[in-house]
Amino acid sequence: MSSLAPQVEQPESRISRPDAPVITFENVEIAFDHPVLENISFHLPRGETKILLGAAGTGKTLILKLALGLLKPDAGRIIVLGQEVTQMREQDLFELRRNIGMVFQESALFDSLTVEENVAYRLIEETGRITDEIHARVLEALRFVELEQTVNLFPAELSGGMRRRVAIARAIITHPEILLYDSPTGGLDPVTSNTIIELVVKQRDVYQTSSLLVTHRLQDAFTMASHYFDRQENKMVPAVDGNVRDLHNKFLILRDGKIIFEGTAAELLRCTDPYIREYLS
Amino acid sequence: MPIFSPTEIAKEKVGAVQDYSLLAGRSLANIFAQPRYFADTLLQADSVGVGSLPIVILTGFFTGAVLALQTSSTLQQFGSLSLTGKLVSLSMVRELGPVLTGLMVAGRNATGMASELGSMKVSEQIDAMRAMGVDPTKKLVTPRVIASVVMMFFLSIISDLVGLAGGFVISYFLLGLDASQYWTTAYQALRFGDVFMGLGKPVVFGFIIASIGCFYGMSATGGTQGVGQATKQSMVAASVLLIVSDFFMTRLLMGFFQY
Numbered sequence: 001m002s003s004l005a006p007q008v009e010q011p012e013s014r015i016s017r018p019d020a021p022v023i024t025f026e027n028v029e030i031a032f033d034h035p036v037l038e039n040i041s042f043h044l045p046r047g048e049t050k051i052l053l054g055a056a057g058t059g060k061t062l063i064l065k066l067a068l069g070l071l072k073p074d075a076g077r078i079i080v081l082g083q084e085v086t087q088m089r090e091q092d093l094f095e096l097r098r099n100i101g102m103v104f105q106e107s108a109l110f111d112s113l114t115v116e117e118n119v120a121y122r123l124i125e126e127t128g129r130i131t132d133e134i135h136a137r138v139l140e141a142l143r144f145v146e147l148e149q150t151v152n153l154f155p156a157e158l159s160g161g162m163r164r165r166v167a168i169a170r171a172i173i174t175h176p177e178i179l180l181y182d183s184p185t186g187g188l189d190p191v192t193s194n195t196i197i198e199l200v201v202k203q204r205d206v207y208q209t210s211s212l213l214v215t216h217r218l219q220d221a222f223t224m225a226s227h228y229f230d231r232q233e234n235k236m237v238p239a240v241d242g243n244v245r246d247l248h249n250k251f252l253i254l255r256d257g258k259i260i261f262e263g264t265a266a267e268l269l270r271c272t273d274p275y276i277r278e279y280l281s
Numbered sequence: 282m283p284i285f286s287p288t289e290i291a292k293e294k295v296g297a298v299q300d301y302s303l304l305a306g307r308s309l310a311n312i313f314a315q316p317r318y319f320a321d322t323l324l325q326a327d328s329v330g331v332g333s334l335p336i337v338i339l340t341g342f343f344t345g346a347v348l349a350l351q352t353s354s355t356l357q358q359f360g361s362l363s364l365t366g367k368l369v370s371l372s373m374v375r376e377l378g379p380v381l382t383g384l385m386v387a388g389r390n391a392t393g394m395a396s397e398l399g400s401m402k403v404s405e406q407i408d409a410m411r412a413m414g415v416d417p418t419k420k421l422v423t424p425r426v427i428a429s430v431v432m433m434f435f436l437s438i439i440s441d442l443v444g445l446a447g448g449f450v451i452s453y454f455l456l457g458l459d460a461s462q463y464w465t466t467a468y469q470a471l472r473f474g475d476v477f478m479g480l481g482k483p484v485v486f487g488f489i490i491a492s493i494g495c496f497y498g499m500s501a502t503g504g505t506q507g508v509g510q511a512t513k514q515s516m517v518a519a520s521v522l523l524i525v526s527d528f529f530m531t532r533l534l535m536g537f538f539q540y
Contacts, residue, residue, distance in 0.1 A: 068412055091416070098414040108409035110401075122413045125316070170413075 020082060021045050022178050022210045023067055028076035030062060037062055037257045040076070044178075047248050049204050049211040051221045053279075054254035060214040061105065063254075064180045067212065068102060069093040081177060098122065101171030101209075102180040107163040109155040109170070115142070116151045119170045141169040145199055161192030168199055172207075179203065181213040185220050197223050198236040204248065205229040218280065225249045225265035253279070297500075304418065304499065305492040311416075311423040321424040329390050329425075329491075330432035334439070336385045341440035344377050345369055345447030353456050365458060366467035369448030374471060374479040378441035379433075380527055383486035386433060387519040391494035394425055395515035398498025399508035407499065417499070426491040433487030434480060441479060474538030482530055486523050493519040 021043035028040040037059045044050050052060045065071045066078055069085040078085045083096055109118045116130065116138050123134045130138075142148045145165035155163055164184055171179055181200060185193035197220050203209055205228050215221055223236075228247055230237045239247065251268050253261040253276060261268065261276055268276070348369050356362050398421060401407050410417050445467055452458040497515035501507045 065408070070408055070411055094411075094414040094416055097412055100412070102409070102412040104405045104409055104412075106405060108405035110406055110409075111404075121415075125413070125415055 019046075021079075022081055023212065024077075024079040025063070025066075026077040026079075028066060028073045028078060030059075030066065030071065030073045035257055037066075037073070040257075040259060042252060042259060042262060044210055044212060046210050047208045048250060049200075049213060049224065049248055050250045050252050051224060052212060052214045052252050052254065053216075053218070053221060055279075056216065058254040059257050060254055061182050064102065064182050064212060064214060067178075067180060068097060068100060098174065099176050100178045100180065101174070101176035103164070103167045103171050103182060103184050105182045105186055107155070107160075107167040109163055109166060111155050113154075114151070115147070115153050115155070115158070115166050118155065118166060119173055121170060122174050137173055138169075141173040142166075144172065144202070145169045159192075161188050161195065164188065164192075164196055165199065168196070168203075172203060172209075175207065175209075177210065179209050179211040181211060181215075183214050183216060185215060185217055190219075193217065193220060194223070198229070200224065201227055201236050202229040206231065208248070221251065222265060225251075300500065301492070301496045304422065304496050305488075307418045308422040308426045308492060308495070311419045312427065314419070316419065318420055318424050321420065322427050325424045325428035326432055328393075329386065329428050330436065333386050333389050333432070333436060336389060337382050337436045337440050338443050340381050340385050341373070341378065341443040342447040344381055345373055345444030345449075346451045347447075348372055348377070348444075349448035349451035349456070353451070362456060362458065363462055364466060365448065365452045365456065366445075366463035366465070367470035369452075370445060370467035370470050371475060373441045373444035373448070375475050376527075376531070378444055379437045379479055379482040379486060380524070382433065382437045382440040382483065383490065383523045383527075384520055386429070386436065386487075387490045387493075387523060388516060390429065391490045391497075391515045391519040392512045394491065394494030395498040395501070396508055396512045398495055399501030399511040402499060402501045403504050403507060422492070422495040422499070425495055426488060429491035430484050430487035433483040433490070437479065437483035472538075474534065474540070477538070478531070478534045481534070482527060485526060485530060489522050489526060490519050493522060 023044040025040050025042050028037060029035065030037045040059075040063065042050070052063060054060055062071065066073055067080055067085070069078075069080075069088060069090075073086060076086070081096065081099055085093060085096065088096070109115075110121070113121070116135070117124065119138045119141055120130055120134050123137065124130060127134065138151065139148055142151060145168050147162060147165050147169065150158060150162065150166065155166070158166065168184070184200065185196050188196065200211070200213065201224055204211060204224075213224070225247060226238055226240070227236045228239050229235070250262065250264060252259060253268075255275060260273065261271060263271075268280070271277070349365050352368050353362060353365060356364055356368070398407070401421075407417050407421075410420065448467075449460070449463050452463045453460055494515045497511040497518070501511035503510075
């Protein structure tokens with residue numbers, strides 16, 4: 001199997017074994033007024049992007065929050081970068097979370113800080129101020145999302161799409177081992193959505209970062225499954241020339257808090273489950 | 282299904298008290314842990330202290346003035362008008378200065394903290410902070426608690442002073458009392474216990490105001506309506522808790538200083 005994804009050396013894990021999955025869910029359950037997630041088990045191998053699909057309210061975002069340790073499950077185990085987050089104290093989780101980047105649904109940028117301060121937030125926490133090195137890294141991250149010119153603006157001065165791109169820059173600035181995207185294209189127009197997906201694909205193919213991506217938009221999911229980032233052309237291009245490509249993408253479909261499908265795009269398209277057929281149509 | 286379950290309500294209240302206690306405890310424990318956010322603390326001190334100064338001065342001045350005005354007729358009946366300074370001084374320093382300053386600061390800052398942190402909570406900014414490995418209680422709560430405690434101490438002193446000044450204006454210009462008589466009786470009336478009570482209470486009030494404001498903000502749910510609800514609840518809870526704690530502290534200190 002040949003991969004046309006750029007051959008970039010994968011960063012060595014700062015915590016877990018290189019061959020171990022970066023995220024493992026084992027029989028995870030959580031309920032609020034009613035059960036929301038039931039018996040969720042899956043793992044995310046290093047370098048893979050798993051796309052979580054499902055109707056609204058099926059618990060997709062919850063999975064991301066559980067992986068980050070922002071919520072604790074009622075039952076089951078969650079292992080992230082070799083550490084069982086379900087058993088960790090909040091204080092210990094802060095250290096682990098420094099290896100994970102998250103792009104929130106509504107960007108969750110700090111509205112009283114400039115774009116530069118938002119993107120550099122983690123680094124400023126370590127040094128206490130914006131040094132020349134941090135400024136250079138901010139510019140590098142903003143260049144990745146093509147928003148260098150917004151460095152001194154406030155989030156309120158940006159469009160919805162630009163805010164998402166800044167959120168991506170904030171998530172990737174420390175080159176995390178895992179990226180969690182919560183509906184990064186939700187509520188955006190198709191052109192902007194495509195720009196965001198191109199950035200996600202670029203991050204996947206250039207840095208080979210392991211990712212969980214929640215989306216409602218099938219189009220985004222299939223774009224990710226059928227495109228790769230061409231570094232020579234510096235853009236996302238379709239993988240349609242007959243070569244077999246491993247784009248490191250898997251789909252995971254949730255229904256009523258349970259996983260009803262896990263597999264590749266091709267397997268998904270061949271699936272005969274009536275609910276999935278209806279969902280895809 | 283019952284409309285409400287007393288058990289559920291009781292569980293909810295006990296859970297809220299537990300969450301508040303944990304947050305309040307952590308906010309204090311963080312003072313001794315790294316990292317320390319000096320810049321954030323200074324910013325909050327400016328907001329709580331300097332920002333509250335105008336309302337504290339106005340409230341203190343007119344409280345002192347109205348106290349002198351209201352008590353003058355009664356004191357006059359007993360021929361003790363000369364004790365106006367003593368009465369204003371004791372009332373302001375022991376009770377009204379700290380309590381009214383506390384209520385004013387609670388109205389302005391507990392609500393401000395609840396709405397600010399509540400907005401951050403519902404827009405996932407607090408989650409984003411946690412996701413980036415930053416402890417929101419260290420970054421957001423502890424600086425507000427320190428700033429409120431320190432600033433309440435100084436604001437109460439200012440309130441006491443301007444309250445005495447307010448009482449003096451009424452005593453001198455309306456009641457015709459001698460200036461030195463007013464200030465001498467006001468000064469001589471104060472014992473160590475009075476000053477201790479007047480300076481100890483604001484420290485506790487500052488802690489209550491900030492911890493309650495932050496607690497309601499950090500617990501806000503349900504969008505803008507939830508933020509509004511949290512803001513309202515923070516004002517009510519901080520004010521009630523402040524007055525209740527004032528009673529118990531007064532009783533305790535009166536016993537301690539043998540009043």
